[in-house]
Amino acid sequence: MHWLHLAIATVFEIVFALGARAANGFTRPLPSVVTLVAAAGGIFFLSLALRTLDVGVGYTIWTGIGSIGTVVIGAFLFKERLTAARAVCFGVIILGVVGLRVAAGA
Numbered sequence: 549m550h551w552l553h554l555a556i557a558t559v560f561e562i563v564f565a566l567g568a569r570a571a572n573g574f575t576r577p578l579p580s581v582v583t584l585v586a587a588a589g590g591i592f593f594l595s596l597a598l599r600t601l602d603v604g605v606g607y608t609i610w611t612g613i614g615s616i617g618t619v620v621i622g623a624f625l626f627k628e629r630l631t632a633a634r635a636v637c638f639g640v641i642i643l644g645v646v647g648l649r650v651a652a653g654a
Contacts, residue, residue: 549600550596550599550600550606551597553593553594554593554594554606554609556589556593557589557590557591557593557594557610558590558609558610558613558617560586560587560589560590560593561586561611561613561617561618562618563582563583563586564586564587565618566621566622566625567579567582567583567586568583569622569626590610590614594606594607594610601652605651605652608644608645608648609645609648609649612642612644613645615641616642
């Protein structure tokens with residue numbers, strides 16, 4: 549169940565980051581509310597996952613997958629540049645997340 553909680557927390561993390569961009573410094577009401585709700589949801593579900601997972605593993609996976617998701621979706625929504633060098637770096641993050649997941653199960 550902790551992995552499901554972490555997955556939900558990660559979705560909230562992505563929505564939070566994208567919402568913060570869309571909120572334009574909290575000058576736009578709806579994206580601002582979405583951002584705040586997503587931040588609270590992400591922290592809540594992360595805290596549930598951390599009941600079982602080590603904080604180093606859970607937090608790193610949460611931020612790592614959240615970062616990757618934010619970059620990929622941000623590239624589509626906000627037309628942000630996704631270069632080859634960035635893609636390689638994101639690949640390294642993914643390898644780290646997979647490694648942590650495997651190590652956590654060992």
